[in-house]
Amino acid sequence: MDPHAYRHRHLLGIEGLTPEDITYVLDLADGYVDMNRQTEKKKSLLRGRTLINCFFENSTRTRTSFEVAGKRLGGDVINMAVAVSSMRKGETLIDTAMTLNAMRPDVLVVRHPESGAVQLLSEKVDCAVINAGDGSHEHPTQALLDALTIRRRKGMLAGLTVAICGDVLHSRVARSNIALLNTMGARVRVVAPRTLLPAAVEHLGVEVFHDMTAGLADVDIVMMLRLQSERMHGSFVPSTREYFRFFGLDEDKLKAAKPDALIMHPGPMNRGVEIASTVADDIDRSLIRQQVEMGVAVRMACLEIMAGNPSNGPPVK
């Protein structure tokens, strides 16, 4: 076995991963990018394995991405929209976990609106668990796909300056990306109004800015975050027009960044709120569509790693 292999049982977060862990996943995913671009994109690595997408919160793109990844590797993928089933019926998370576990899946992909819930579930099952987003905590496959996108375009992550802009307070994408980019030796900035920054964020190893022009000065990568609509009208920011004027990415603010700076967004975008269409659709600078493509490759790599770990699977009796 590869001495640099990823040796964790689950993928619950970026926190705790080594640079070697991350590089291993990215290298593996890199190969899947090429495979996915071929007409024949089916492998049988996961033949006979069961993957359950267990989403306690609505999702289209992440769930579909995992589903495509699982099927391309030959696994049986089952989608469970738990948000509309057992939670409504009052079942506790642990009971749901026990029920799922009894069906003997090989990988559980879990999204949950509460921070820490995926870890709790992982402690109650025998199979591998991939965190597909827990509350405002982590979304590790997003950070990995972002890293792969950057690495393929810039060649490496170390030494780059990345500005993460917008609703950092509520963002699991931001937390995972901060952890990953710092681990890989990039310099990370966050840019947001003070109402959208969590306390002590500077202790996460980021430089804090409240002004886009200052925050974007000479950066290599601009990562925009989604602003949820319930936060747009007064509770955290007063209005979408004010948000766009001061914190929305447009051509003017982007001038502060390096001339070859690239733009990313985890989607779904609010055009005219956090990002202008002219910037989002700039084929030379926007990596937003590539991010989606890299998402499938990264998730295939993660599934391969999880399924290949001998400590996962049914307990020996």
Place this chain on the structure above:
Amino acid sequence: MSLRRLFRGARLLDPDSGRDGVGDIIVVGGRIAAIGANISGDELGPDVEIVDVGGSCLAPGLVDMRVQLREPGAEHIESVESGSQAAAAGGVTTMVALPNTEPPVDDVSVVEFLARRAREVRLTKVHTYATATKGMAGKELTEMGLLAANGALGFTDGVKAIADALIMRRVLAYARTFDQLVIQHPEEPSLASAGEVTEGEIATRLGLAGITPAAEVIIVERDLRLVAITGARYHVAHVSTAATIEAIRRAKTDGLPVTCDTAPPYFALNETAIGDYRTFAKLSPPLRAEHDRRAVVAGLADGTIDAIASDHSPWDQDSKRLPFSSASYGIVGLETLLPLSLELYHNRHLPLIDVLRRLTIAPARILGLGVGRLAAGAPADFVIFDPDAKYRVRTDAFRSKSKNAPFDGRPVQGRVELTVVDGRTIFERAA
């Protein structure tokens, strides 16, 4: 040819530089071109207008950081025009209006409307605050970035306290993002809603519902902790109790970005002014007990209280000729701001230059305005006054549309003779 004027033989008083001495001022094109002793106006040529000040005091025009102008919405009570005339007569050259109009100043268009009205009236310089929350409802943030970019000088819900602690925290954090000032009306609303005067013997004898004076310090202490978290610039309007002043004194020692003002009623009157249910003495916060009034004077003397504002709150007779509990809160103050503040000087609580400091450069600095000082290059905004002239206040002579002040007939000292804005005379007392 721009306007050239020489003001000769004045006692120049400039709190910013500490200047207090006889001298002259040359004004060219709306700005002070030169200031000092024995400036000759010869080089100005023959077109210069010479004003002989005759030994009167010449100080920076007063900067009044808290007035209500009632426009838009209640122009029968006050307007930008009538308020500006009252300000000019009071020696006020810059004033900042509260946003509690109808509609309130929570939208850029209202800021622009007021700026246009001020340009049309063209007397005292008129600025405005914007509301901290939409509709002053205390729930949602206003567009502080856009409002500030269009001229709003700070954010406040006017005569309403920002009550909810979480909202106040977000108001402060959001204002700090744009380095904006947040101004609090310091009355804890649930406590204040219990009454209309300060609780105590007088309230009890009159049978009026009392408000504990602690309603003020409770909300200020809470806010100071939120200021420590957010780092926002925070200003407490019209402080009136010893406990509040002590809390602010401590916060300043701790290095928090905190300032405050008070208004003449809080050092010129105490709760006994309510007398026989005089609604003209009903204001918010209410007049306090004598020991609190003395604390306000002490706070002004030691600088804990940075500024004096008129807290000009005009009301028509229909709003005040009512049973005490039904009457509106507030006193008009623009035309008595200087003489009532000068009582602090005449009663030997503060040197003249320090009284003027609290009326000029101190509020100008809090607001980030380049006015309030006599210096070459500064705007030629000043007031010429006789600090010793004795007379009685006559509210019926006020230029304000509203006459609601409890000072009618009060003997005072200090009269404005001439008010100048950008070199133009906007008020001159009839001989």
